[in-house]
Every structure is written in structure tokens, then in C-alpha cells.
Amino acid sequence: MSGPDQLDALADQTEGQGLQVTAEALRGMARQWRRDRHALENAEAELVTVNREATAFVRRGKELLAQITHSNS
Structure with a gap:
């Protein structure tokens, strides 16, 4: 489980404890x-x-510079 999934899981646990504001x-x-x-x-x-x-x-x-240089030689 990574970042936001961990936060969601923690929110579920917190919500289960009746702490709605923290879960939200x-x-x-x-x-x-x-x-x-x-x-x-x-x-x-x-x-x-x-x-x-x-x-x-x-x-x-x-490429263009090479063409110009070559044509001026």
C-alpha cells in the first residue's frame, strides 16, 4: 500500500473510531x-x-548549418 492508499486506510480506521473530521x-x-x-x-x-x-x-x-558550410566551401 502506498501514499494515498495508506491515507484512505487510516481514514477508515479513524472513521471507525468516530473521528469524522479527521477521516474527512x-x-x-x-x-x-x-x-x-x-x-x-x-x-x-x-x-x-x-x-x-x-x-x-x-x-x-x-544539418542546415552543415549544408550552408558545405555549399560555401
Whole structure:
């Protein structure tokens, strides 16, 4: 069990003891954790895409520079 699942389990235990406010707070933290994790995964995927595009852009720039240099020789 990891992060948000542990918070949910703790919320269940807390709720069983009649501590509703704490259980609600723990469930809220678990939901936020999941949202943050999802946002981070999306950001990482976007970074991979941007890195791939930047690499292609640099490669193309080097190719064009080589063509210009070769044609001026």
C-alpha cells in the first residue's frame, strides 16, 4: 500500500473510531495526493515530448548549418 492508499486506510480506521473530521481530512489529503501524482505524470510526459521535439530541432539546425558550410566551401 502506498501514499494515498495508506491515507484512505487510516481514514477508515479513524472513521471507525468516530473521528469524522479527521477521516474527512485524511480522505481529502488522499484525493489531493492522487491529483498531484496525476498532474506530475502528465508534466513528465509533456517534458518527454518537448525534449524529443527540441532534440529534433537541434538536429535539423545542425544539418542546415552543415549544408550552408558545405555549399560555401
